[in-house]
Amino acid sequence: MMRSEPIVFALAFALSVPLGLAPLGARAQDLPIAATADIPETVKECFADYDPRAEGPSCLGQAAQGCTAAATDSTRDIIACIDAETAAWDGLLNAEYKARRAEMTAPGLAERLQTAQRAWIAYRDAECGLEVARWGDATLSGVVGANCRMEMTATRASELRDKKADP
Numbered sequence: 001m002m003r004s005e006p007i008v009f010a011l012a013f014a015l016s017v018p019l020g021l022a023p024l025g026a027r028a029q030d031l032p033i034a035a036t037a038d039i040p041e042t043v044k045e046c047f048a049d050y051d052p053r054a055e056g057p058s059c060l061g062q063a064a065q066g067c068t069a070a071a072t073d074s075t076r077d078i079i080a081c082i083d084a085e086t087a088a089w090d091g092l093l094n095a096e097y098k099a100r101r102a103e104m105t106a107p108g109l110a111e112r113l114q115t116a117q118r119a120w121i122a123y124r125d126a127e128c129g130l131e132v133a134r135w136g137d138a139t140l141s142g143v144v145g146a147n148c149r150m151e152m153t154a155t156r157a158s159e160l161r162d163k164k165a166d167p
Contacts, residue, residue, distance in 0.1 A: 036084045038066060039063040039066075040091070042063035042066065043089055046063070046154075047092050047158070047161070051158065052158055052159075060151060061082075063084075063088065064078075064082045064085040064150070067080075067081030067084060079146045083146055083150075086146065092157045092161075093156055093160060097160055099160075103164075124156070128152065131144050
């Protein structure tokens with residue numbers, strides 16, 4: 001089950017600002033540099049302590065929150081900020097995947113990890129697609145999808161970090 005803190009912030013923020021002011025397809029590189037400059041470091045700090053199974057507040061989404069504070073007031077900017085945080089989590093996920101794969105020297109183990117990772121990607125895409133579809137054409141469906149991808153990517157990165165080659 002996904003945590004709700006980041007999406008609650010994003011939804012509350014999105015509802016409090018005028019919608020549809022940014023051009024379609026806004027991306028992190030379209031935001032002011034100041035808005036995204038701290039995201040990689042904030043995510044790295046979060047990753048060190050992040051446990052998706054823990055109860056209570058999480059650092060997940062904090063980097064996107066800082067970005068949205070510096071961005072213009074639009075849903076597309078919120079999505080771009082969440083996507084920028086997701087990209088940082090994805091970089092950590094890829095590093096953890098490569099490290100675990102290199103550690104898995106038993107016959108067939110690295111290939112099984114690769115199969116599992118490919119299945120996880122398909123699951124993430126399907127699950128987040130479902131979340132977006134549940135919101136239909138609502139303006140916030142994009143925020144929901146971006147938040148889903150961020151949460152699932154962060155969770156998978158921590159799962160890979162905590163996975164050991166030999167039990």
